[in-house]
Amino acid sequence: MTTVIETPRLILRQWRAEDAPLFARINGDPLIMQYMPRVLPPKDSDKLVKRFDDHFSKHGYGMYAVESRESGVFMGTVGLQHVDFKVPFAPAVEVAWRLDYEFWGQGYATEAARAVADFAFNDLKLKEIVAFTVHDNTRSIHVMEKLGMAHDEKGDFDYPSLPKGHPLGRHVLYRLKAKDYSSAAVSQDA
Numbered sequence: 059m060t061t062v063i064e065t066p067r068l069i070l071r072q073w074r075a076e077d078a079p080l081f082a083r084i085n086g087d088p089l090i091m092q093y094m095p096r097v098l099p100p101k102d103s104d105k106l107v108k109r110f111d112d113h114f115s116k117h118g119y120g121m122y123a124v125e126s127r128e129s130g131v132f133m134g135t136v137g138l139q140h141v142d143f144k145v146p147f148a149p150a151v152e153v154a155w156r157l158d159y160e161f162w163g164q165g166y167a168t169e170a171a172r173a174v175a176d177f178a179f180n181d182l183k184l185k186e187i188v189a190f191t192v193h194d195n196t197r198s199i200h201v202m203e204k205l206g207m208a209h210d211e212k213g214d215f216d217y218p219s220l221p222k223g224h225p226l227g228r229h230v231l232y233r234l235k236a237k238d239y240s241s242a243a244v245s246q247d248a
């Protein structure tokens with residue numbers, strides 16, 4: 059399965075070689091990466107794209123490259139991936155997002171995430187997707203809430219690879235079950 063997902067303003071597709079330097083710039087930007095443990099040097103950004111490609115090969119879906127329909131410009135990534143580290147809620151499929159700063163505040167992340175959730179439930183027939191982020195990453199949490207995801211407070215966790223007490227360690231867990239999801243009911247302005 060190699061699906062392209064289209065929304066009114068966006069195309070979610072697999073990665074092309076020319077996306078890599080643009081994604082490396084995003085991953086090297088301290089503002090965009092403020093809730094990640096570190097910015098990524100270009101070679102680590104390229105490794106991440108390779109991981110995304112491998113996920114597509116193995117599962118037929120993954121973290122998509124997001125492109126503007128109007129301009130064709132690469133904007134970042136939104137998609138689905140298996141949770142591949144040790145946490146009590148794994149195995150699970152995560153919905154995740156990272157867009158270039160110039161595309162924040164325009165509803166693009168929510169538009170892409172909503173299309174990805176439609177795909178997860180209608181095409182992949184997943185029973186549930188999860189999302190997680192650092193407890194004070196309010197922009198990301200806002201996207202989760204606009205998707206209709208519910209905070210599973212008991213599932214909040216310390217990110218396993220970070221030392222205890224690390225300021226970015228505490229993560230919130232959100233869940234969305236297929237039976238509770240209605241794309242039509244997703245709030246535009248939550």
Ligand SMILES: CC(C)(COP(=O)(O)OP(=O)(O)OC[C@H]1O[C@@H](n2cnc3c(N)ncnc32)[C@H](O)[C@@H]1OP(=O)(O)O)[C@@H](O)C(=O)NCCC(=O)NCCS
Pocket residue numbers: 090091093154155156157158161162163164165166167168169190191192195197198200201204246
């Ligand atoms: C998390 C992230 C994707 C959120 O992006 P975002 O642009 O804030 O999210 P949305 O797409 O939901 O946009 C919401 C904003 O667009 C505004 N907006 C403008 N035009 C809009 C439209 N046509 N439709 C909907 N919303 C619109 C909304 O009012 C809202 O503004 P607000 O944030 O001031 O309330 C972005 O901050 C990011 O890439 N962060 C870095 C990576 C990251 O932290 N990822 C998560 C870690 S796991």
